[in-house]
Structure formats: structure tokens, C-alpha cells
Amino acid sequence: MKITDIGERGLIDKIADRVCYKSGRVIQGIGDDAAVLSSKKKFLIATTDMLHRKTDFPVILTPEDIGWMSVAVNLSDLASMGAEPLCILVALGLEEDTPLDFFEGIIDGIVGCCREYSLDLVGGDIDKHSELTIVGTALGEAEKVVLQSGASEGDMLCIMGAVGGSAASINLIDKSAHLTDELINLMRAKISVKNPFVREGIILADFATACIDTSDGLAKSVYNLAEKSDVGFVIDYDRIPVDPDLAHYIDLDVLLYGGGDYGLLFTVK
Numbered sequence: 001m002k003i004t005d006i007g008e009r010g011l012i013d014k015i016a017d018r019v020c021y022k023s024g025r026v027i028q029g030i031g032d033d034a035a036v037l038s039s040k041k042k043f044l045i046a047t048t049d050m051l052h053r054k055t056d057f058p059v060i061l062t063p064e065d066i067g068w069m070s071v072a073v074n075l076s077d078l079a080s081m082g083a084e085p086l087c088i089l090v091a092l093g094l095e096e097d098t099p100l101d102f103f104e105g106i107i108d109g110i111v112g113c114c115r116e117y118s119l120d121l122v123g124g125d126i127d128k129h130s131e132l133t134i135v136g137t138a139l140g141e142a143e144k145v146v147l148q149s150g151a152s153e154g155d156m157l158c159i160m161g162a163v164g165g166s167a168a169s170i171n172l173i174d175k176s177a178h179l180t181d182e183l184i185n186l187m188r189a190k191i192s193v194k195n196p197f198v199r200e201g202i203i204l205a206d207f208a209t210a211c212i213d214t215s216d217g218l219a220k221s222v223y224n225l226a227e228k229s230d231v232g233f234v235i236d237y238d239r240i241p242v243d244p245d246l247a248h249y250i251d252l253d254v255l256l257y258g259g260g261d262y263g264l265l266f267t268v269k
Helices: 007-018 063-080 100-116 165-178 181-191 198-204 218-229 252-257
Strands: 026-028 043-052 084-094 120-128 133-142 156-160 208-213 264-268
Touching: 007 100, 007 120, 043 063, 063 084, 063 100, 063 133, 063 181, 063 198, 063 208, 063 264, 084 100, 100 120, 156 218, 165 181, 165 252, 198 208, 198 264, 208 218, 218 252, 218 264
Parallel strands: 084 120
Antiparallel strands: 043 133, 084 133, 156 264, 208 264
């Protein structure tokens, strides 16, 4: 069965059937023109990410991985700001011949990540597209916000999360026919951001002076933090936490420029 067999309304109903609002923050969720939520904290944090089949979803990812990742990348942005996740809206651009079970797998991944991190899926959109495209827009709330521009002279630069695992995994995909199932499953987990640092980001908000996620690679993240804060950093190369699971496949280029790890790079006094 294809998604066209049940139409947009049928697809929305399949999403709504999987969603359960447990936070008590959703006044009106999926099914109206817009969602209505209550917020209890001082700042409302908003972020959005667009992901594409060709550039962001390697062939080894399952539909569930794709759905999970589409939420997790937004959670990483909220984490870097010190925000507690509130809700997410997800827009799906689907190829017309998309199998219904593939669509349902994506939704299961989206809902699974939302449940794991107490994030309410409150709406979105579905449309035809030339390639699978997913846009997530997440909202969070915070009492204190951590910006990229808050570092100052004398601060210590720290990182949470190992480096190089995602990029090394992508580099290995062409060799996947010769890899074990165990290694392929590990690669899937690295690429699809199975563990965004949501809770850790909330804790960091109490003492970090600046923060950025490392999705664009370690070198670019350090540069962006330095530029925004108008400071410079001296990096101790030997203390960079190379991903131990795939260390054999991580060279200097992957370590510095690979990207896709979604760790948190932050400064403290």
C-alpha cells in the first residue's frame, strides 16, 4: 500500500493515533489549524532543522532511524541553549510512491524520540516532494539562556560527547557489504543521533558561559564560538575525546571537520 492510497487526512490520523500528550502543557494538539500550549518559564526557545534523503539519511538508516534523527537534531539545538524541550512540529515532504509502512516507520521513530525526551508532537504538515524531506521545528523553555557569544578571556573550553563517530560511520558506508551487522547497527546509532544531550544541556545552563552543538564539526564549532564571543582558544589535541567505538577509522581530518556528532562544546569560568 502507498501513502496515496489513504491520502493526507489518513496519514494525519495515523500520526494522531500514535501521539499521547502526557506533559499537561498541550491545550490543543494535532487536528486544528495550530497548536496551543502553556509555558511556565521565562524564555521560549525556538529552533528548526531541515533534513534531506540524499544529504542527511544514508542508505543504512531504517525509517525509524530517520524519524528519530529528525527530532534529535532539534533537541540538540535546544540542549545547546540550556532549554527544556516543550514541543515539536514536523513537516514531511514525501515522494508520491512512498510505501505506507515506510511512512509509518518514520512516524514511529519521531514519536519514539518524543516520548524518550518528554517532547510533545503537536502538529506539522504533509506534502508531495521530489525526495524525502523532513523539517522539524521545536520549542523549548528555559529560566536562563546560554548563547554562543558568552565566552570571555580566561574561560575553559570543554566538550561533552565523543568526536568523529558519525563522520567515520558515513565514510564506512561504501564498505558496508563487508562489515558485521553489529558494526552497521553501531554506525546507524552514531549517524541518527541516538543520544542527544538534552538533560546535560539543562544542567549546563547553570554554569556554562557559552555553548554550541558540534553538528558542523569540531573545528567549525570552535571557530564559531570564538568568533561570536570575540575570543581565541588554545586546543589540547591529546585531550579531544575521540569516539572509542570507531577510533580505528578516525583520522585528523574526520576528527576536526567530519561533523554530525551533536555533542556540546561549551565554556566555563
